[in-house]
Amino acid sequence: MCSPEEAALLQQEEVFTATLARISSLVLQPLLTAEPSDARGREGLRLLQQLHGCAQRLWEVTERSLRSLRERLRHPEAVKLESLLLLREADRVLQVHVEYIESYTSCVVVQAFQTAAKQRRDYWRGRRKALRQLLWGLNPGGSMGTAMVQALRQPLAHHVQKYALLLLSLGDALGEGHPARELVVQAAALFGDLQSFMKQALDQAEATQALWHSLSGRLRDALCTPARRLLQDSQDVPVTVTPLQAERVLLFDDILVLLQGHRAHTFDLKLVWVDPEQDGRAFHLLTPEEELFFGSKRPQDLVLWRHTVTQAVCRALRGKKDFLVRGAGLASCETPACRSAAHTFLAEGRLCRATYEGEWCRGRPHGRGTLKWPDGKNHVGSFCQGLEHGFGICLVPQAAEDKFDCYKCHWRDGSMCGYGICTARMRCTRATSRRACGMALGSWRAPRRPLVPASTRATGSGASAAATGSRKTAAGASATLACGRQTSATALGSWSPRQASATRGPSRQTRWWAQGPSSLKTTPCVRAPSPGT
Known part of the structure; x- marks a missing residue:
């Protein structure tokens, strides 16, 4: 029934x-x-x-x-x-x-x-x-x-x-x-x-x-999209933001917007961190390029803003809107410290106009990621607190060719450290050797060496003969590489050439180098044979 x-x-x-x-x-x-x-x-x-x-x-x-x-x-x-x-x-x-x-x-x-x-x-x-x-x-x-x-x-x-x-x-x-x-x-x-x-x-x-x-x-044309929804407006719940001194603050379900006249500063909520430390007078937001402090005369307004921003960030990271009403089940949630996202840096500095895609921690690249510049240079590897740290591969484009110099090495606090491999496109000269050791990367420069007689700066087979003769010098005596840079007999005696690859171009060579704690040690350059050999 x-x-x-x-x-x-x-x-x-x-x-x-x-x-x-x-x-x-x-x-x-x-x-x-x-x-x-x-x-x-x-x-x-x-x-x-x-x-x-x-x-x-x-x-x-x-x-x-x-x-x-x-x-x-x-x-x-x-x-x-x-x-x-x-x-x-x-x-x-x-x-x-x-x-x-x-x-x-x-x-x-x-x-x-x-x-x-x-x-x-x-x-x-x-x-x-x-x-x-x-x-x-x-x-x-x-x-x-x-x-x-x-x-x-x-x-x-x-x-x-x-x-x-x-x-x-x-x-x-x-x-x-x-x-x-x-x-x-x-x-x-x-x-x-x-x-x-x-x-x-x-x-x-x-x-x-x-x-x-x-x-x-x-x-309106810059911000309006059909899927975007307004969550909070500083005209309804007053709040101040420093150091940008925004006239109006708008929180949407995907971005945070600070209005200054006819300009809008936007921050992707996937790359916004709410500082977990509690403060009754302000709360702290971390972004890849700015640190924002929210304040209000009334503590209840500040609590509402903090709670709404935390909810919006958590929802944006989940990639979908919550089905329940605002505040349900999210009263004590915190924004995750580690996450994955992509961001293009706009502030002046080493990373200006570079795009980082990978893992983040509290507003800085941290973990595995890829850093790309508009000129084609890119770095793939590990990062720690915003700097290259650990093993990484850096590609630097040639000026007039659609080809790259490749650097495979370990990094520490944004600079090359330890042993690595350099593969360059040009013939070995004193200038390109210095560039191969990091000048183009902007991390450190090889010291200038005095010029040596032209007979010792031969390339190709001459470079090989010069390097072979240098190995026969007594221990501790100085020798000169084909690229025009000096090295010690100890470094030359410990170096062993790699097997050349037949797939490399006729003008391609591979370098091995080791950066010690107090001095720069280099090894000769080996020129690869042509593909037909």
Whole structure:
């Protein structure tokens, strides 16, 4: 025997299915016939098409749920309560509702309904009477764009509210030992959370839409995106930021924005760290290039900002929005100290315009990562507190060729340290040898050596003969390499040449070097044979 609550659920599904069909035919399909003439109109049309697809999927899920309820009422003995689609696939039903809400709020943020409605004013004036079937208290003097926003909002809000109440009543009607009671209670809790989530999403969308009207056109074009939502505004909850002295602070779900006149300083929330140390007068934010201090005259405003920023950072790192309302389950969370992300440095210095992609810790590259400069130079390896530390490979592009010099060595605090391998493209000369040992890297420079007679600076086979003759000198005597630099007989005696690779070009050579704690020791350069040998 079916309960009255199940019959009420069936009736609610029938009403909502019919409402979705009217919304599609009276509102969405006519809007899709608009022909936008600018980029804003085309973006709105794309969002309306996306909303139409979400509405179609929501209608299909509701229709399937309606059929399962009808089967239950027709054959109550054969079709168990726990087999209902609304209970068996509650997560799937919920996800379809969330997708529809997110698509709808994106249209609200960029005013897609108002933009599309303006292109066919005469048509919409004649449809106002039909839209009254979907609305309660439609303002006759209001715009058609506003009427369409309400036409899609009110039926869904009423439907979700009725769902939550009916499922709660059904759970109370079932006994403690009923096999489907747990599923009903779980579905009632999910739709209760959906109701709170929908209210929060709609409030954020309306606040974000109002924000774009208060900004200049330049800032609006730079910051406005359909998926971006405003979480906090310093005009509502006052806060000050130093040392940048921002006039207005805006916290979105993906970025933090500090406004100074017509300029906007943006900070990706994935690269924002909230200092865990508590301070009643300020809290500290770390970013790759700035350290920000938030302060407020009222401690409660500061606590609210800190809590909201922490929530926003944690959500941005998870890559998706939380389903629950703000503050639920995140009261004591902290931003993770270590994470992976990409960032392009803009401040002046060694890393200006360089892009780092890899692991971070408290605002600095720390761990494995890749550092790339616009001129083609890049470093792949380990980092510690923002500096190269550990084994790394550095590629330095040639000035006039599409080829690179390669440096494979160990690093310590941003400088080469210990043993390494250098593979260069040019013939071995005194200048290129000094460059190969780190001049181009900007970490340290090889000391200048006095010039030696030309007979000792021969290259190719002459360099090999000079190096061989140098090995025969007594221990402690100085010798001169083919590149024009001096080294000790001890270093030459401990060096063993590598096997040349036949795949290297005729002008390619490989160097081995070792940087000691007090002196620079070098070894001869070996020129690789041509590919044909």
